[in-house]
Amino acid sequence: MPSGRAAAGAFHRVLDSVPPAAGAEVMGTGIVSIALSLDGLETISRILLVIAALMWVTLAILVPLRARRDRARFLGDRRTPPALTSVAGTAVLGTRLTLLGWTWAGIAALVIAVILWAVLLWPVLTHWKTPTVGTSLVLTVSTESLAVLAATLAASEHVDWLLVTALTPLGLGLCFYVFVISRFDMRQIGVGRGDHWITGGALAISTLAAGKITAAAKALATFGHGSGALKDLSVGLWVLTMLWLPVLVLAEALRPRLRYDVRRWSTVFPVGMYAACSFVVGSEARIGAITRFARVWVWIALALWAVVFVAMLVRATSVILGSAAPRAPTPTT
Known part of the structure; x- marks a missing residue:
């Protein structure tokens, strides 16, 4: 039946459009939900939590199906850092x-x-670029992120x-940061498609981990x-984190990157973080x-999340309808 073939074609386009960094959607939505909760905005926070959970479940279904459809591409993707967004x-x-x-959850x-971390870490490190x-x-x-969750559970x-x-x-993550940032191409601040924000975001989550461990220790x-x-340590990391913020904001002002890219979720995550x-x-x-800054910045994070979320829905609709061909993600997406 034509309708059956059309549905199958749409589904295959969706599978082909799932990038290795798709987990960034859950990361960005989840951290903005956490920030809203910390500010007492529980209703909005829970709405985003539901969306993040639906994203996670959707990816948990689509990624194995994509692996079955194109095993070679899947194996190639799992050797790249974006795979760790899962x-x-x-x-x-x-x-x-x-x-x-x-x-329990x-x-x-x-x-x-x-x-996932144990399975993916070695392939990523042995194919490092x-x-x-x-x-x-x-x-x-x-x-x-493992340190943050472990401290929260503790x-x-x-x-x-x-x-x-x-x-x-916590310590290993900081070592990884030094390892990566010492090899970082600073031109990415001007040409990155959104993932350049992780330069600050990686320090921000390290700061959160140190802060969560401090709170649990007390x-x-x-x-x-x-x-x-x-x-x-947490205060020192926060200061270092903030040093990146004017650089990243200025780079966006000087070179706006307004077209939707999945890597824009790698902007939402640091801003929320x-x-x-x-x-x-x-x-x-x-x-x-610091708290007063957070109470202002959380609204900026929510606004950015809303813009990127709507852009993602528009893009997904275009892929499903066939008006936009799914782009084959590069290893850095």
Whole structure:
């Protein structure tokens, strides 16, 4: 039947359009939801949580089907840093669900995220390319996302050993950041299609991880006076994170990149992460100026999320209807 063939064609176009960095959609939506929750905007936060969960489930269905349809492309994609967005997306969603009180979902997300990270890390590292670009920093983001979720679960369930374990991905993620940024092509700040924002976003999630571990350490009295050093680390990381912000904003002003690209979700995530990490650090360090910044910035994050989300829906509709051919993503998308 013609209608059946048309439906099959539309479905195949959708499969072909799924990029390796698709998990960035969950990351961006999830972190903005977390930031809104930290500001007490629970209703809007939960709406975004539902959207993030639907995105995750959709990708959990589509990615295996895409792998079956084009195994060679799938195997090639899993060797690139964007594949690690599946780790970060899962961990960020798990963090938001844990904050909602769904600890069982957070635990499940942590298990899935750790497995994905362990499976993907080696292929990514053994096929590493330089100079690095924005998506290369997903190596840091995915690792730090494990620390954030582990610390959140440790505080929720009062599990000391999980909190101590969270220190490992925190430190490893920072090492990865130095490794990647020392090889970063600074021209990407001017020509990147959205993923250049991860230069700041990777530090922002490291800041959030340090802040979450600090908060959990205080609640559990795990590290004694060591929690003060963790607080200082989180504040120091926040300062370094903020140094990137004027550079990134100026680059956008000088060279606007208005056409939708899946890598724009790698802008939404850092912008949301700036708000989230500022809420946590401002609270733990008791620095009102940081919290006030977060309360303004969270609305910027929400506005950006809305624009990119609508652009994604328009693009998806075009692909389904066949008015826009699905673009074969490059290894850096």
